[in-house]
Amino acid sequence: MSTPLLNVWEAAASSPFYPPVSKNQQFTFGFLLLLISLVLVTVFSLNRSFINLPIIGVPASLAFGFGAVYMICAVGVYV
Amino acid sequence: MRSTFLFASCVAALSSFASAELNLSQPLLSRQVLPSTFRPPQVFKNANLVRTTNLDKAYPRETINVVIENIDAKPQSKYYLPFESSLLSRVGGLEVRDKKDAEKGSFKVEVVGFDAESSTEFYLIHLPTPLAPKAQQTLSISYSVLSAVVPVPAQIGQSDKQxxxxxxSAYTPSAYLTDKQKTKMKFPNGDVPDYTTLPADLNTEKKADPQKQGSTFTYGPYNNIPAGAEEFVSVRYEFTKPLTHATLLERDLEVSHWGGNLASEERYWLTNQGAQLKNHFSRVEWQKQSYMNPPSSAxxxxxxxxxxxxxxxxxxxxIGNVSTSRFRPGKKEALLELKPRYPVFGGWKYSFRVGWNADLNTYLRKLATGDSYVLKVPFLEGPRAGEGIAYARVHLRVILPEGATNVKYSTTVPLVDSTTSVHRTFMDTLxxxxxxxxxxxxxxEFxxxxxxxxxDYPWTAGYRKPIVLALGLFAVFAVSWVLGSIDTSIGKKKKA
Incomplete structure (x- = not known):
């Protein structure tokens, strides 16, 4: 029996969903990004200046954001 | 101090008992209500009807193959199927197909009821194409009846046969005149000690009723049975297997795009509707016979x-983790073998939860048009058992990623209700x-x-989690810079 949504499913047969980072790479990725973030936070804390806010703060924040998401996935809480 | 603690733990223990009990209210049937004067218009007749009742499993499965004929002057498309009100609330998975064209799929079926306390209610079957006058069509109506078999005797010994x-009703309930009908019963074995015998003169062929053939009994054939006629009969047969009945199954499926994972969790509230134990449970007797593995009602x-x-x-x-389980991953299927903490005898209950993860790529596909995705998952997984399992209620939740919109679904499982809600968990903002x-x-069987x-899941919604976290940390940087740059020194500022 075919329904419209089943046809949609069949039509998309060639494009299964793969995440950008596979399950067994999540820990490496998450750990690396969190480590980068930690290093940058340390650097910023040693030299808190207005110019360091965008230069160090932005990459450190982004690394922490993505690192935390991958780390929570790596430990089994798939968000 | 100690007595306070003891009292507190007693209260906690009692409250957990209270919360374990389920609030099982009436089923959520949405129904069209008709006035109590309503009688199905006599526009059809059943030219020939054969009902097959399969008693192999813990719930009877009925299949009615009926040739219907339009005896009205106009084309008709509404066929009513009557049930007792008490029976209707236990009928499940009613599906109607065209016997000669099963590929077309099942017909639209809805429940209609009376406003008054009526003993009869109806399933209304909509024929996809109205049946012309004097034309015939063969319908195949199938359904299961839950909680329909009763253990007799109600109490048995631990290793007795059940x-x-x-x-x-030996006459298949119908809202129309039935020209010719019979009922075939298929028992799990030939051990049928008691059954109702009907007088031979009711039978068209004037033979003993029922006719026995191994583990198959036939009631009928009967001719010209009027609408609404009933003739109740009972059969009692051996069924030394558990009558497993889930009063509630909650099933959650959580889709994670970041993790590429489909997390499934199922929570069961099982009860065995079989015969209760006559005496206390004997662990010695249970252990003695466990090596022989005889059939058991537990x-x-x-x-x-x-x-x-x-x-x-x-x-x-x-209590916590149940260690008596085995997991056998395989290429065809991954078998999860569970042993409950105790054998569940008749009248006993057991509730538990199981869960597992799976890669998302076999369940989720991305559509070529924009940021749309299609997810295909089994509606029901659950245990596979020869004697079958019946679920009184199934609550399925599909938890989609945060920011998903335009949710549509389709399933061939008959549903009573569907809603969309919001589930909040780790790292969610909205x-x-x-x-x-x-x-x-x-x-x-479902x-x-x-x-x-x-x-639809736009890529911007996907980046919400890391961006929110990043903004949070950036705020900490900004605050630390602002606070660090406040001059808190006492006295005049030194000029460089």
Whole structure:
């Protein structure tokens, strides 16, 4: 029996969903990004200046954001 | 101090008992209500009707193959199927197909009822194309009846055989005149000690009624049975297997795009509707016979065949992890073998939860048009057992990623309700859209039915989690810079 949504499913047969980072790479990725973030936070804390806010703060924040998401996935809480 | 602690722990223990009890209110049937003067218009007649009742499993499965004929002057498309009100609330998975063209799929079926306290209610079957006057069509109506068999005797010894009784009408309930009909019963074995014998003159062929042939009995044939006629008969047969009945199954499916994972969790509230123990449970007797593995009315184990690729299974109950389980991953299926903490005898209950993870790529596909996705998951997984399992209520939740919109679904499982809600969990800002589907009176034969969900998930919604976290940390940087740059020194500022 075919329904419209089943046809949609069949039509998309060639494009299964793969995440950008596979399950067994999540820990490496998450750990690396969190480590980068930690290093940058340390650097910023040693030299808190207005110019360091965008230069160090932005990459450190982004690394922490993505690192935390991958780390929570790596430990089994798939968000 | 100690007595306070003791009192507090007693209260905690009692409250957990109270919360374990379920609030099982009336089924969520949505129905069209008709005035109490309503009688189905006599526009059809059943030219020939054969009902097959299969008693192999813990719930009777009825298949009615009926040739219907339009005896009205106009084309007709509404065929009514009557049930007793008490029976109707236990009928599950009613599906109607065209016997000669089963590929067309099942017809639209709805429940109609009376406003008054009426003993009869109807399933209304909509024929896809109205039947012309004097034309005939063969319908194949199939359904299961839950909680329909009763153990007789109600109490047995621990290793005794179990006998169950099923009561039904020898005349198939119908809202129309039936020219010719018969009922075939298929028993799980030939051990049928008691059954109602009907007088031979009711039978068209004037033979003994029922006719026996091994483990198959036939009531009928009967000619010219008027609408609404009933003739109750009972059969009692051996069924030394558990009558496993899930009063509630909650099933959650959580889709994670970041993790590439489909997390499944099922929570069961099982009860065995079989005969209760006559005496106390004897562990010695149970252990003595456990090596011989004789048929038993107790529920000893449950096998959950999961889809290949399932990983990280868990099996817990109110106490905690249940260690008596085995997981056998395989290429065809990943078998999760569970043994409840205790054998579940008649009248006993057991509630537990199982869960597992799986890679998302076998369940989710991206559509070529924009940021749309299609998800195909089994509606029901659950245990596979020869004697079958009946589910009084199934609550399925599909938790989609945060920011998913335009959620659509399709399934061939008959549903009673569907809603969308918001589920909040780790790292969520607004919560995840959740599709909640409710079904009642489902049996394990629906295991292979799929649920297809489509949704839009723009890439901007996907980046919400890391961006929120990043903004949080950036705020900490900014605050630390602002606070660090405040001059808190005492006295005049030194000029450089």
């Amino acid at each position: 006998y169950v009784q099923y009561t039904f 529920l000893k184990n449950l096998n959950l065949p999961l889809h290949p690729g399932a990983v990280d299974p868990y099996f817990t109950d109110d 919560g995840r859209p959740t599709l909640e589907l409710h079904a009642i009176n489902i049996v394990d 295991r292979e039915r799929d649920l297809i969900v489509t949704y």
